[in-house]
Amino acid sequence: MDFVTQLLIAAITAGTPLLLATLGGILNERAGIIQLGSEGLMLMGAVTTCIVFIRTENLGVALLASVGVTAVLGLVHSFLCITLRANQTMAGLAMTLFGSGFSAYLGKSISGNPLPGILPRLQLDFLKPVPVIGDIFGNLDVLTWLSFVLVIVLHLLIHRTSWGLHLRAVGDSPATADVMGVHVRLIRYGYVTVGAMLIGLAGADMVLTVAPTWNEGLTAGRGWIAVGLVIFARWNPVRALLCAYFFGVLDSLGFRMQLLGSAIPPYFLKMIPYVVTILVLMYLGYRNRNKPSGTPESLGVPYIREQRF
Amino acid sequence: MPWRLEYDSSRIRTPWWTPIVSVALALVLCAIFIYANGMSPVTVYSKMFKGAFGTSYGITETLVKAIPLLLCGLGIAVAYRISVWNIGAEGQLTVGAMAATAVTVYFPNLPGFWSILLMLIFGVAAGAFWGLLTAIPKTHFGVNELITSLMLNYVALLALDYVVFGPWKDPNGFNMPGSPVFTDAQSLPVLGGTRLHIGLIFALVAVVIYYLMIRFTRWGYELRLIGANPTAARYAGIHIKRHIIIVMLISGGLAGLAGMAEVSGVSHKLMQGISPGYGYTAIIVAWLAKLNPLGLVVTSVLFGGLIVGGFSVQTIGLPSSISEMLQGAILFFLIAGDMVTRFRIRRGA
Numbered sequence: 001m002d003f004v005t006q007l008l009i010a011a012i013t014a015g016t017p018l019l020l021a022t023l024g025g026i027l028n029e030r031a032g033i034i035q036l037g038s039e040g041l042m043l044m045g046a047v048t049t050c051i052v053f054i055r056t057e058n059l060g061v062a063l064l065a066s067v068g069v070t071a072v073l074g075l076v077h078s079f080l081c082i083t084l085r086a087n088q089t090m091a092g093l094a095m096t097l098f099g100s101g102f103s104a105y106l107g108k109s110i111s112g113n114p115l116p117g118i119l120p121r122l123q124l125d126f127l128k129p130v131p132v133i134g135d136i137f138g139n140l141d142v143l144t145w146l147s148f149v150l151v152i153v154l155h156l157l158i159h160r161t162s163w164g165l166h167l168r169a170v171g172d173s174p175a176t177a178d179v180m181g182v183h184v185r186l187i188r189y190g191y192v193t194v195g196a197m198l199i200g201l202a203g204a205d206m207v208l209t210v211a212p213t214w215n216e217g218l219t220a221g222r223g224w225i226a227v228g229l230v231i232f233a234r235w236n237p238v239r240a241l242l243c244a245y246f247f248g249v250l251d252s253l254g255f256r257m258q259l260l261g262s263a264i265p266p267y268f269l270k271m272i273p274y275v276v277t278i279l280v281l282m283y284l285g286y287r288n289r290n291k292p293s294g295t296p297e298s299l300g301v302p303y304i305r306e307q308r309f
Numbered sequence: 310m311p312w313r314l315e316y317d318s319s320r321i322r323t324p325w326w327t328p329i330v331s332v333a334l335a336l337v338l339c340a341i342f343i344y345a346n347g348m349s350p351v352t353v354y355s356k357m358f359k360g361a362f363g364t365s366y367g368i369t370e371t372l373v374k375a376i377p378l379l380l381c382g383l384g385i386a387v388a389y390r391i392s393v394w395n396i397g398a399e400g401q402l403t404v405g406a407m408a409a410t411a412v413t414v415y416f417p418n419l420p421g422f423w424s425i426l427l428m429l430i431f432g433v434a435a436g437a438f439w440g441l442l443t444a445i446p447k448t449h450f451g452v453n454e455l456i457t458s459l460m461l462n463y464v465a466l467l468a469l470d471y472v473v474f475g476p477w478k479d480p481n482g483f484n485m486p487g488s489p490v491f492t493d494a495q496s497l498p499v500l501g502g503t504r505l506h507i508g509l510i511f512a513l514v515a516v517v518i519y520y521l522m523i524r525f526t527r528w529g530y531e532l533r534l535i536g537a538n539p540t541a542a543r544y545a546g547i548h549i550k551r552h553i554i555i556v557m558l559i560s561g562g563l564a565g566l567a568g569m570a571e572v573s574g575v576s577h578k579l580m581q582g583i584s585p586g587y588g589y590t591a592i593i594v595a596w597l598a599k600l601n602p603l604g605l606v607v608t609s610v611l612f613g614g615l616i617v618g619g620f621s622v623q624t625i626g627l628p629s630s631i632s633e634m635l636q637g638a639i640l641f642f643l644i645a646g647d648m649v650t651r652f653r654i655r656r657g658a
Contacts, residue, residue: 036455040637076641084648089394089455090596091644097589098637104630105342216630221463228456267471274460278446281457285450 005135007249010256012136013209015248016144017042017202021226022233022240023150024198030158030235031191032171032298033081036092037073038199039223040099045070045200046207047103050110050214057116059208066204067197073099074196078189085302096223104216115212119143119205143205150198154237167191171296174303184303202226221274228277232284234294250276327646328597328608334646335638339631353622353631360621361614367621369503373575375613377402377567377584379512381591382609383519384563386600388556390523391535391549395557397443397458398564399588400465401436405565406572407469408435410488410579413495414477421494428495428569436565437558439465444557448550454557462588473580487580497574506574511566513606520602532556564588585616586633593640612636 021038028035045066053062077095080086119141127138158164166187169177174184206222207214225247233240254269262269340350361371381398388395408431412424419427442461446452472488479489497506523529535542535549543549571583594612598604619632
């Protein structure tokens with residue numbers, strides 16, 4: 001395999017958890033609720049997967065458990081932000097702080113233990129003879145395939161269905177949606193919970209691919225990068241795919257340059273994704289200074305039926 | 310429905326008891342998790358309490374931990390006054406500690422007073438600069454400060470790894486990552502026989518200055534105005550962007566001071582893990598104190614105790630992350646409590 005193909009495979013491996021978390025974030029924010037708890041949700045998804053997988057040795061049960069736990073946390077976030085109308089910034093921060101503390105507490109006993117397996121891969125032998133495509137797509141894991149499907153499904157859902165119309169209405173103008181007869185709170189609860197589940201799945205994906213073991217704080221800010229990616233992707237699932245793989249490349253670039261014997265200390269290579277996140281956000285802010293950014297218009301604003309604006 | 314919940318948006322001030330109830334509910338929630346994990350919550354909590362406040366050693370250790378929490382919490386509170394959500398105190402503290410250490414590395418033979426003074430200036434300046442790196446993208450490019458300040462935390466921690474494993478590594482340190490141990494001239498004075506250092510005075514002075522500035526100066530008045538109503542403040546001709554830059558300089562500078570005090574007063578060398586998440590804990594400290602200066606003193610001592618108590622449960626085989634879990638739970642109940650008290654039960658449809 002040549003360098004470019006290897007880089008593309010690395011981009012997809014490192015980019016899939018970012019993609020899943022970004023898609024989850026998009027669903028949250030399209031419904032008008034800011035999700036800053038991604039880092040905590042990913043950690044909870046990851047630790048639950050590890051604990052259940054080690055105990056039961058059943059991957060399916062482990063994934064279900066991790067999605068279930070993050071669904072409960074998504075409901076907590078919904079309750080705080082939708083029913084109680086709490087400060088969404090603070091609620092997300094609380095989710096991240098609780099998630100990192102609680103996952104460290106739960107994971108202490110299994111820290112460093114290897115998991116009984118990794119994600120099963122779909123071997124597509126009929127693709128093998130095709131040059132680059134066969135190398136990349138002939139041997140991908142199931143969650144990566146799921147992420148491809150999700151990109152298409154969410155794109156069609158958001159832009160081509162009446163459910164998507166309701167979702168966008170709830171995020172842009174909940175008062176109008178309410179008048180149209182859309183159940184604003186129910187829709188928000190639903191998408192925030194499903195979004196949290198996807199972010200939890202992102203955490204599960206992280207522990208089930210390259211180094212299948214739990215370590216405290218193993219997401220190392222990937223959840224926050226996903227929060228940034230939601231903005232780069234302008235709340236659009238297809239763009240999310242491109243942005244996530246771009247960051248997947250950056251993420252694996254440091255590691256690859258180290259292998260190639262780069263003279264730059266590895267600490268600086270590891271800084272690249274964080275620094276680029278800031279620079280790209282600055283560039284987008286500069287370019288879009290006089291343009292609409294695509295932000296759902298009621299993002300972060302609690303909806304109160306009786307209140308006039 | 311004969312009864313319903315009604316939201317009363319006129320109730321902006323939350324009652325004084327919500328922080329206390331939040332802490333109590335968080336203790337109950339975590340007790341359930343501890344119990345489910347097969348331990349007795351009573352044993353765990355009493356162990357934590359005794360570890361933090363039960364002995365004179367525990368109390369001074371709690372105060373040692375309260376110093377960086379108070380300094381960072383104060384900085385965070387200044388920024389939160391005008392809704393600038395700085396979560397970068399961890400990184401600002403780290404670069405402050407690194408800058409102070411740089412003084413010891415590059416000017417090793419300065420006399421005590423000058424050495425400490427230069428370390429202070431470097432520490433504060435580095436923290437303030439790190440704060441500025443969050444402020445400028447926000448004011449000039451509209452970038453959310455939460456993402457920037459958090460990304461910069463990771464950058465700062467990687468930079469710390471680089472210097473302690475690389476250029477500043479102690480040649481006599483048995484290959485352990487860390488800078489050479491500071492001389493007495495580079496260390497802050499301590500209270501006889503304990504680890505409690507003069508940084509406590511810095512923190513308390515900073516609290517008094519914060520109170521006086523907010524309460525009695527034009528600057529403080531403008532901050533309160535922006536915090537109460539940004540739109541009105543803008544119409545009143547207040548330069549909001551300038552205020553954002555100023556509060557981030559102060560916020561970062563105070564965290565940088567905390568970092569300087571940690572290396573010079575506690576660890577006496579730069580090493581990995583100089584902060585067990587002070588910058589994140591300080592967020593909850595500031596929020597629990599409702600940004601009130603006296604409240605900050607109380608909550609930082611409480612959370613200092615929580616950290617020390619977290620360490621002391623390790624002797625009974627529990628991870629110290631139990632204190633982080635409690636902190637997150639406290640914040641959950643706190644933000645919920647702030648809102649719950651605004652609802653009122655009403656009769657009728």
